[in-house]
Amino acid sequence: MFERFTKDARDVVRGAVEHCEGAGVRTVDVEHLLLALLDREASRASFALAALGLAERKDSVRTALDETRRRAGLSRAETEALAGLGIDVSEIVSRVEEVHGAGAMSGDGKSGGRWGGRPGFGREAKRILEQSLRMAMARRERFIGDEHILLAMTVTPGPAAEVLADHGVTHASLTRVLGAGGEARAG
């Protein structure tokens, strides 16, 4: 699959690992992929995000992602459901992070990474990469670009999709600015 990734898409994957390492976390999560996507310049995803007015609102996305981490990667709906049971998720995350370090509660805990080695991709992040292949196929495009990773995020329910939707980035709005697709191209 990775041989079909464009340079931009590979840079996102590499950038996600760097964000993960920078946060001192062992498992690459969807949030790291999104942070890496936000760093991209002059790529198809960055053009699409700019067209949706996100160029000046990147910090807002980063802040929202940070809040997601404070909710242990749970969506807002899930956090509210737990609040209904009297469970304060952010309180739990603070206590766990006090003992086990920042980011201990983020990610899905399933990691391909070994102790002391480079971080591995978590289950959800892997799912996004697999989905990006499907996004490219659906658009009849031979190569997987960073825009397909972005598209994959919008169709995979979870905190990243939620944060993106809050900023007006959905599968529908992306398709509108990306066009119908269909041309084969090497990125």
Place this chain on the structure above:
Amino acid sequence: MTEATDLAERAGDRDPRVGLRAVAALRRLLEQLEAVQVRSARNQGWSWQEIAAELGVSRQAVHKKHGRQ
């Protein structure tokens, strides 16, 4: 948060969706907490047997779930 809490509590008794969603969210939270604690125990040199005993599950179950994936 308080507003969300009130809202959820008010809706809680009647709407099964809210209750079911809470259970699903609790399960995800539980899985995450378990992963953190198991990692921490392994880090401190605990055996799978010891971890399994504390969790009240079989050694095979805990190893299959948290062992080298």
